[in-house]
Amino acid sequence: MGFTTIIPAAGQGKRMGTEINKLFLEVDGETIIRRTVSVFQEIEKCEQIFIAAHPNEVHLMEEHLKDFSKVAGVIPGGKERQHSINEVLKVLIDTEVVMVHDGARPFITHEKINQLYQETLKNNAVILAVQAKDTIKRVIDGVVEETYDRATMFQVQTPQSFSRNVILQAYNLAEKDGFIGTDDASLVERAGYKVHITNGDYDNIKITTHEDLIIADSILERRGNCDV
Ligand SMILES: Nc1ccn([C@@H]2O[C@H](COP(=O)(O)OP(=O)(O)OP(=O)(O)O)[C@@H](O)[C@H]2O)c(=O)n1
Ligand SMILES: O=P(O)(O)OC[C@@H](O)[C@@H](O)[C@@H](O)CO
Numbered sequence: 001m002g003f004t005t006i007i008p009a010a011g012q013g014k015r016m017g018t019e020i021n022k023l024f025l026e027v028d029g030e031t032i033i034r035r036t037v038s039v040f041q042e043i044e045k046c047e048q049i050f051i052a053a054h055p056n057e058v059h060l061m062e063e064h065l066k067d068f069s070k071v072a073g074v075i076p077g078g079k080e081r082q083h084s085i086n087e088v089l090k091v092l093i094d095t096e097v098v099m100v101h102d103g104a105r106p107f108i109t110h111e112k113i114n115q116l117y118q119e120t121l122k123n124n125a126v127i128l129a130v131q132a133k134d135t136i137k138r139v140i141d142g143v144v145e146e147t148y149d150r151a152t153m154f155q156v157q158t159p160q161s162f163s164r165n166v167i168l169q170a171y172n173l174a175e176k177d178g179f180i181g182t183d184d185a186s187l188v189e190r191a192g193y194k195v196h197i198t199n200g201d202y203d204n205i206k207i208t209t210h211e212d213l214i215i216a217d218s219i220l221e222r223r224g225n226c227d228v
Helices: 032-041 055-064 081-089 110-122 164-177 184-190 210-222
Strands: 003-009 046-053 071-076 097-100 125-131 137-140 143-147 154-163 196-199
Touching: 003 032, 003 081, 032 046, 032 055, 032 110, 046 055, 046 081, 055 071, 071 081, 081 164, 081 184, 097 110, 097 164, 110 125, 110 154, 110 196, 125 184, 154 164, 154 184, 164 184
Parallel strands: 003 046, 003 097, 046 071, 125 196
Antiparallel strands: 097 154, 125 154, 137 143
């Protein structure tokens, strides 16, 4: 038994401000999307990888990733990240566990993926999270309404990992209700399932703006340009 990975890669990278999809930008000579896919390609328990690509970039993405044997399909994505993942869920068969991982998070490690997979075999819904370093406040119209107990605040990352029936049910419910969440787990939470966390990694950043490319270079330099 193993898992299927869904990699949403159909965004436009507006906050990066480049003409091309940010996932085709290179970090130390390799594109962000190839870096992300290669980590999953090397994981024994990852049986297949589906990519959601922008409808105009499906062919480009197929060509760009054609040497990765586990890439089982490049599916046209939708308007929001959630729609893109939903399109892939519609074609998924023969898998017990589904991991969703942002194409824009190339620094995920083998160790964290394997840890998450093992945890998903015990619990049906598990996500990577790191303890918040800053104090988090709820703010409305520029005024603080509430300060949260930092010890209970976590920043969540991807991959987010679920039993297949759990994620399918959660996405179907969200579609029916017209609910859009900012991560996959929020859909699963509102479907009534307990979502567990396991320790993430502060290096597992989502490359979103130009500053993140500088951080990306420094992460690679520290790692000695070796894939982990
Ligand atoms: N309709 C969309 C929007 C986003 N994504 C993917 O979801 C991941 C996380 O999204 P984000 O980092 O916000 O990427 P973009 O949507 O491309 O960025 P922006 O919001 O700045 O346009 C990315 O790998 C992105 O390609 C997707 O598959 N389909
Ligand atoms: O930036 P966006 O809201 O488009 O996407 C974020 C998601 O992909 C996901 O990585 C996080 O919500 C988890 O922190």
